[in-house]
Amino acid sequence: MPKIVDHEARRNEIVEAFLAVVTRAGMPAATSRATAAELGVGTGALWHYFDGFDDVAAAAYQRISERTNARLAASTAGRRGLDAVHAMLREIYPLEKETVEEAYVVVGFWGRLAANERIGAGKDVAGHWSVLVRDHLVEAVQDGELVPETPVDDVSDVLFAVGMGQQAFAVMRSPLSAPARQLSLIEHCLIPWRTPGFARSHDG
Amino acid sequence: MPKIVDHEARRNEIVEAFLAVVTRAGMPAATSRATAAELGVGTGALWHYFDGFDDVAAAAYQRISERTNARLAASTAGRRGLDAVHAMLREIYPLEKETVEEAYVVVGFWGRLAANERIGAGKDVAGHWSVLVRDHLVEAVQDGELVPETPVDDVSDVLFAVGMGQQAFAVMRSPLSAPARQLSLIEHCLIPWRTPGFARSHDG
Structure with a gap:
C-alpha cells in the first residue's frame, strides 16, 4: 500500500518542517503559513495531511x-x-x-x-x-x-x-x-x- | 473620564462572560463567539475592547x-x-x-x-x-x-x-x-x- 506510506512520510516532513521553523525562528513564528513555506508548498497543501493546526501541534x-x-x-x-x-x-x-x-x-x-x-x-x-x-x-x-x-x-x-x-x-x-x-x-x-x-x- | 471607566467595565464584563462559559461548558467551548453570545452581542463587538482572543485569554x-x-x-x-x-x-x-x-x-x-x-x-x-x-x-x-x-x-x-x-x-x-x-x-x-x-x- 504505497499510498499510505507516502501519506505518513509527508506528514513526517510537515512535522519536521514545523520543528525546523521553531528551531530557527521560535514557536511564535511557526504558523501554518511558515511551515508550508518551509516545504515550498501552499498552506492549503497541509490540510490534505492534517485536520487543522491543532493536529500538526499534536503530531x-x-x-x-x-x-x-x-x-x-x-x-x-x-x-x-x-x-x-x-x-x-x-x-x-x-x-x-x-x-x-x-x-x-x-x-x-x-x-x-x-x-x-x-x-x-x-x-x-x-x-x-x-x-x-x-x-x-x-x-x-x-x-x-x-x-x-x-x-x-x-x-x-x-x-x-x-x-x-x-x-x-x-x-x-x-x-x-x-x-x-x-x-x-x-x-x-x-x-x-x-x-x-x-x-x-x-x-x- | 466616564468613557475610560466604561471601557474597563466592558472589558471586565467580557472576561467574566468568558469565564462563565468556561465554568458552564468547559474551556473548549469558550470561543469568542460563545463569549459574545453570553453577553448577547455579536462577536465583532468584542474587538472594540480586545486586540484578538489572545488578549481575552491574557485578561x-x-x-x-x-x-x-x-x-x-x-x-x-x-x-x-x-x-x-x-x-x-x-x-x-x-x-x-x-x-x-x-x-x-x-x-x-x-x-x-x-x-x-x-x-x-x-x-x-x-x-x-x-x-x-x-x-x-x-x-x-x-x-x-x-x-x-x-x-x-x-x-x-x-x-x-x-x-x-x-x-x-x-x-x-x-x-x-x-x-x-x-x-x-x-x-x-x-x-x-x-x-x-x-x-x-x-x-x-
Missing part, C-alpha cells in the same frame, strides 16, 4: 516525545542510579536551547489540549518517563547512593512534576526557570534521601 | 490570578505555618472543580504565551505566590513544626513548581493529577523537614 508533540525517548536511551546507556537520573532529567528539563525550544512546543500543545477537546492527550508520556526515573532511583537505593527507605515513587513523581512546571516557567520567562535554580531544585528533591557520607563520583 | 489569566489572590487571603486569614501552607496550596493545585477549570484557563494561556510573543507574561504571579508560601514555611520553622535547617526557599519553589506541573497534568488528564496523589506529593515535599514527634493538629 509535533508526539515527535518531540519520540526524540526525547531516543535521547534518554542514548544518555542513560551504560549509566545507572543517580548518574542516570541526572542524565535523564537533563534531557527533559528546559536547561538548554534545545530543551527550551521543546518546552515551547510542549506547552503550546498543552494549551491546544486545554482549548480543544477533540485533541487526544496521547499516551501518558509523563507517566512513562516517571517510571524510567523510578527504576534508576531503585538502582540508586541498591547501590547505596540513596537510603533504603527512599520513597522512590514519590521522588520520581515530584521530579517529574517539577520538570513539567519548569517547562511552564520557561515559557513564562520566570526567574524560577534559571538553569542553576532548576538544578538546585533537583538536588533539593534528592538530598533528604542521600546516604550520608556516600561519595558522589558519578552524578555531578 | 482571563489576570482575572484568575486576582481571584486566586483573594481566595488565598481569605483562606489563610488567621492561619499560620503548615496550616496556612496547606490552605494556600488547596487554592492553587487543581484539586477541585473550580481549580481544575482554572487550570484549563491557565494552561490555555501558557499555550498562547508560547505561540505568540506579543502577549506579555504579566507579573511574576508564580514568584509572588512562592514568596507567600515561603513566609508561612518560615512560621512553621518558628513554631517548631519544621526543623530549623529547613531550606524554606527550595521547599517553597518545589511546592510551586509541582503545582504548575499538576495544572499541566490536569489538562493532560494524567493519572498523576488524581487529587489523592497531588496531596501525597505535597506531604512528600514536607516530610523530610517535619520536626520528629511534633503533633499535627492544624495542617490536616
Whole structure:
C-alpha cells in the first residue's frame, strides 16, 4: 500500500518542517503559513495531511516525545542510579536551547489540549518517563547512593512534576526557570534521601 | 473620564462572560463567539475592547490570578505555618472543580504565551505566590513544626513548581493529577523537614 506510506512520510516532513521553523525562528513564528513555506508548498497543501493546526501541534508533540525517548536511551546507556537520573532529567528539563525550544512546543500543545477537546492527550508520556526515573532511583537505593527507605515513587513523581512546571516557567520567562535554580531544585528533591557520607563520583 | 471607566467595565464584563462559559461548558467551548453570545452581542463587538482572543485569554489569566489572590487571603486569614501552607496550596493545585477549570484557563494561556510573543507574561504571579508560601514555611520553622535547617526557599519553589506541573497534568488528564496523589506529593515535599514527634493538629 504505497499510498499510505507516502501519506505518513509527508506528514513526517510537515512535522519536521514545523520543528525546523521553531528551531530557527521560535514557536511564535511557526504558523501554518511558515511551515508550508518551509516545504515550498501552499498552506492549503497541509490540510490534505492534517485536520487543522491543532493536529500538526499534536503530531509535533508526539515527535518531540519520540526524540526525547531516543535521547534518554542514548544518555542513560551504560549509566545507572543517580548518574542516570541526572542524565535523564537533563534531557527533559528546559536547561538548554534545545530543551527550551521543546518546552515551547510542549506547552503550546498543552494549551491546544486545554482549548480543544477533540485533541487526544496521547499516551501518558509523563507517566512513562516517571517510571524510567523510578527504576534508576531503585538502582540508586541498591547501590547505596540513596537510603533504603527512599520513597522512590514519590521522588520520581515530584521530579517529574517539577520538570513539567519548569517547562511552564520557561515559557513564562520566570526567574524560577534559571538553569542553576532548576538544578538546585533537583538536588533539593534528592538530598533528604542521600546516604550520608556516600561519595558522589558519578552524578555531578 | 466616564468613557475610560466604561471601557474597563466592558472589558471586565467580557472576561467574566468568558469565564462563565468556561465554568458552564468547559474551556473548549469558550470561543469568542460563545463569549459574545453570553453577553448577547455579536462577536465583532468584542474587538472594540480586545486586540484578538489572545488578549481575552491574557485578561482571563489576570482575572484568575486576582481571584486566586483573594481566595488565598481569605483562606489563610488567621492561619499560620503548615496550616496556612496547606490552605494556600488547596487554592492553587487543581484539586477541585473550580481549580481544575482554572487550570484549563491557565494552561490555555501558557499555550498562547508560547505561540505568540506579543502577549506579555504579566507579573511574576508564580514568584509572588512562592514568596507567600515561603513566609508561612518560615512560621512553621518558628513554631517548631519544621526543623530549623529547613531550606524554606527550595521547599517553597518545589511546592510551586509541582503545582504548575499538576495544572499541566490536569489538562493532560494524567493519572498523576488524581487529587489523592497531588496531596501525597505535597506531604512528600514536607516530610523530610517535619520536626520528629511534633503533633499535627492544624495542617490536616
